[in-house]
Amino acid sequence: MLVTGAAGSVGQQLLPGLDGVALRLLDRVAADAPPGAEVVTGELTDRDLLRRALSGIDAVVHLAGDPRPGAEWDELEGPNVDGFAALLGAAREQGVRRVVFASSVHAMGRHESAGRFPVEASWAPAPCCPYGATKAFDEALAGVHAVRGGPSAIGLRLGATVERPTQSSQLTGWLGPADLRQLVVRALAADVAFGVYPGVSANTRQRWDLTTARADLGYEPVLDAEAYAGDVEDDGRAVTTCTLPG
Numbered sequence: 001m002l003v004t005g006a007a008g009s010v011g012q013q014l015l016p017g018l019d020g021v022a023l024r025l026l027d028r029v030a031a032d033a034p035p036g037a038e039v040v041t042g043e044l045t046d047r048d049l050l051r052r053a054l055s056g057i058d059a060v061v062h063l064a065g066d067p068r069p070g071a072e073w074d075e076l077e078g079p080n081v082d083g084f085a086a087l088l089g090a091a092r093e094q095g096v097r098r099v100v101f102a103s104s105v106h107a108m109g110r111h112e113s114a115g116r117f118p119v120e121a122s123w124a125p126a127p128c129c130p131y132g133a134t135k136a137f138d139e140a141l142a143g144v145h146a147v148r149g150g151p152s153a154i155g156l157r158l159g160a161t162v163e164r165p166t167q168s169s170q171l172t173g174w175l176g177p178a179d180l181r182q183l184v185v186r187a188l189a190a191d192v193a194f195g196v197y198p199g200v201s202a203n204t205r206q207r208w209d210l211t212t213a214r215a216d217l218g219y220e221p222v223l224d225a226e227a228y229a230g231d232v233e234d235d236g237r238a239v240t241t242c243t244l245p246g
């Protein structure tokens with residue numbers, strides 16, 4: 001299996017959940033790799049590198065990208081749009097079966113900021129920022145590939161994917177490490193040609209409807225941000241995604 005963006009924050013939280021899987025890791029910087037993992041260092045948009053990285057690969061977990069909701073389109077377009085498009089094209093050429101990729105709750109952020117929740121996975125994308133728009137584009141392009149011969153693709157709209165919530169705004173959209181690992185493993189195995197699902201834990205203050213993730217992927221989150229509610233800093237924000245004017 002290939003994991004892109006393995007050196008990053010989500011990648012490092014995920015890797016212990018892939019124990020026993022033969023891993024190849026791709027990142028532009030050297031990743032902390034488990035014993036036995038192959039490491040490929042370079043850019044997602046390097047087609048030769050992608051061809052080598054995907055050779056003999058059955059499934060990809062794609063995490064490489066710019067995770068900053070406050071970033072501008074010019075900063076995001078290379079890693080989040082061009083990089084993902086290159087990966088999907090190369091995965092198709094190499095006959096990869098499944099791509100599980102990191103989307104974000106920001107692809108649906110206007111629903112949350114307008115008070116329309118719990119947000120259902122099937123609603124139309126409504127990004128709250130250029131970052132969310134790159135993720136909505138990624139979901140659309142992955143769907144095109146899935147219906148035109150593959151790879152099959154599952155997008156996970158990750159919430160605040162951190163060891164534990166530290167700010168009050170994360171209490172509604174936290175994804176804890178054990179749930180991240182379970183969700184990715186189940187998405188890799190699910191009998192689904194294409195789908196997008198929220199990636200959050202079973203938070204008491206839930207805003208993301210997990211019905212389809214439970215039904216299609218068998219996702220059964222076990223963590224709840226409420227356990228940390230007494231310890232978080234009040235950041236004065238009512239949403240995990242972007243607070244919009246008006």
Ligand SMILES: NC(=O)c1ccc[n+]([C@@H]2O[C@H](COP(=O)([O-])OP(=O)(O)OC[C@H]3O[C@@H](n4cnc5c(N)ncnc54)[C@H](O)[C@@H]3O)[C@@H](O)[C@H]2O)c1
Nearest residue numbers: 005007008009010028043044064065067079102158160161
């Ligand atoms: N961290 C979160 O809370 C969160 C929430 C929602 C979605 N996501 C998504 O999850 C993914 C991982 O996020 P993260 O927090 O681990 O980010 P991160 O910045 O910690 O890690 C991303 C990794 O991708 C690599 N990378 C970026 N562009 C690359 C390129 N063009 N070629 C090769 N490698 C490249 C970086 O070197 C880095 O190691 C991102 O797609 C992000 O948008 C993260």
